[in-house]
Amino acid sequence: MDENIGRINRQLLNKGYKLTPQREATLRVLLENERDHLNAEEVFMLVKDKYPNIGLATVYRSLELLSELHIVEKINFGDGGARFDLRSEDQPHMHHHLICTRCGAVEEIKDDWLMPMENRIEREFGFTVLDHRLDFQGICKECGAKEREKDCKAVS
Amino acid sequence: MDENIGRINRQLLNKGYKLTPQREATLRVLLENERDHLNAEEVFMLVKDKYPNIGLATVYRSLELLSELHIVEKINFGDGGARFDLRSEDQPHMHHHLICTRCGAVEEIKDDWLMPMENRIEREFGFTVLDHRLDFQGICKECGAKEREKDCKAVS
DNA sequence: CTCGGTGCAAAAGTTTTGCAATATG
DNA sequence: CATATTGCAAAACTTTTGCACCGAG
Numbered sequence: 001m002d003e004n005i006g007r008i009n010r011q012l013l014n015k016g017y018k019l020t021p022q023r024e025a026t027l028r029v030l031l032e033n034e035r036d037h038l039n040a041e042e043v044f045m046l047v048k049d050k051y052p053n054i055g056l057a058t059v060y061r062s063l064e065l066l067s068e069l070h071i072v073e074k075i076n077f078g079d080g081g082a083r084f085d086l087r088s089e090d091q092p093h094m095h096h097h098l099i100c101t102r103c104g105a106v107e108e109i110k111d112d113w114l115m116p117m118e119n120r121i122e123r124e125f126g127f128t129v130l131d132h133r134l135d136f137q138g139i140c141k142e143c144g145a146k147e148r149e150k151d152c153k154a155v156s
Numbered sequence: 157m158d159e160n161i162g163r164i165n166r167q168l169l170n171k172g173y174k175l176t177p178q179r180e181a182t183l184r185v186l187l188e189n190e191r192d193h194l195n196a197e198e199v200f201m202l203v204k205d206k207y208p209n210i211g212l213a214t215v216y217r218s219l220e221l222l223s224e225l226h227i228v229e230k231i232n233f234g235d236g237g238a239r240f241d242l243r244s245e246d247q248p249h250m251h252h253h254l255i256c257t258r259c260g261a262v263e264e265i266k267d268d269w270l271m272p273m274e275n276r277i278e279r280e281f282g283f284t285v286l287d288h289r290l291d292f293q294g295i296c297k298e299c300g301a302k303e304r305e306k307d308c309k310a311v312s
Numbered sequence: 313c314t315c316g317g318t319g320c321a322a323a324a325g326t327t328t329t330g331c332a333a334t335a336t337g
Numbered sequence: 338c339a340t341a342t343t344g345c346a347a348a349a350c351t352t353t354t355g356c357a358c359c360g361a362g
Contacts, residue, residue, distance in 0.1 A: 315360100316361095319356105324351100333344085335341090336341080336342090
């Protein structure tokens with residue numbers, strides 16, 4: 001985990017930015033909640049535990065900076081408000097999401113299934129793919145199970 | 157085009173809603189700008205030409221209603237503000253997008269390439285896919301050509 | 313008459329910005 | 338000292354909501 005911070009520090013310095021305590025606290029929050037897709041307000045609340053004086057604007061500015069450098073991804077699931085996710089080192093592309101429309105759960109798929117498609121786009125459209133985003137909306141295993149249970153009761 | 161309105165009218169009536177002049181004007185704007193991915197404000201401006209008294213809130217309410225009924229898609233490309241797109245009749249799933257990060261152009265791919273993946277998700281995750289979204293970010297043919305041209309000049 | 317739909321204005325929520333103060337090298 | 342960065346508050350922007358009113362059935 002600290003090696004992550006070190007790596008990111010190098011990326012920042014590389015571009016002429018500093019890893020301030022505020023930025024580090026923000027990063028650590030993202031690192032500790034990697035699977036949670038926090039929104040800006042949530043990041044802010046959690047960062048305040050580590051660095052109580054921080055302002056919301058600073059968190060926004062940090063997240064903006066980090067997402068410009070492709071260190072975090074800024075995603076938008078359609079509820080009003082972006083969500084933020086650390087990119088893992090070995091994951092050059094955005095990962096995919098399974099979004100449950102019943103309970104709101106977001107599951108991640110870390111595999112990259114899209115290389116063949118990207119090649120095809122390159123060929124057919126002359127479009128150079130730099131990144132992609134793939135989300136599936138539907139009903140997760142748990143909600144599906146609950147639903148079937150209810151149906152059974154209704155029948156019996 | 158009028159057959160589209162007729163079909164949508166039936167879909168609305170089916171669910172107990174009316175095709176009011178305001179809703180029809182909104183639909184016609186989307187129909188006439190099918191490839192443009194308008195945001196709410198832009199839809200509002202264009203609808204005002206057809207129905208000057210309409211209020212912005214009504215446009216929002218119409219777009220919300222139509223997207224709940226899956227007649228339009230509400231998409232979020234990351235600029236603050238949703239964009240709206242009519243779904244075509246023969247296109248049950250969201251189409252895919254090629255988004256140029258240089259010039260902002262959005263090209264559509266109408267093919268559905270994801271069925272095999274959806275089957276796999278169903279099998280591996282027990283997740284019932286109802287809809288999906290696939291966007292590629294990168295550099296479009298035109299911007300790529302411009303860039304190569306510049307590079308040539310730089311060399312010569 | 314009833315009720316869904318509308319227009320307007322106000323409110324809510326998210327994100328950005330101006331600016332003076334601060335920290336850092 | 339020069340400059341990037343921060344905190345705060347105000348502003349900007351998108352979207353939602355409350356409410357009185359209108360209009361079709």
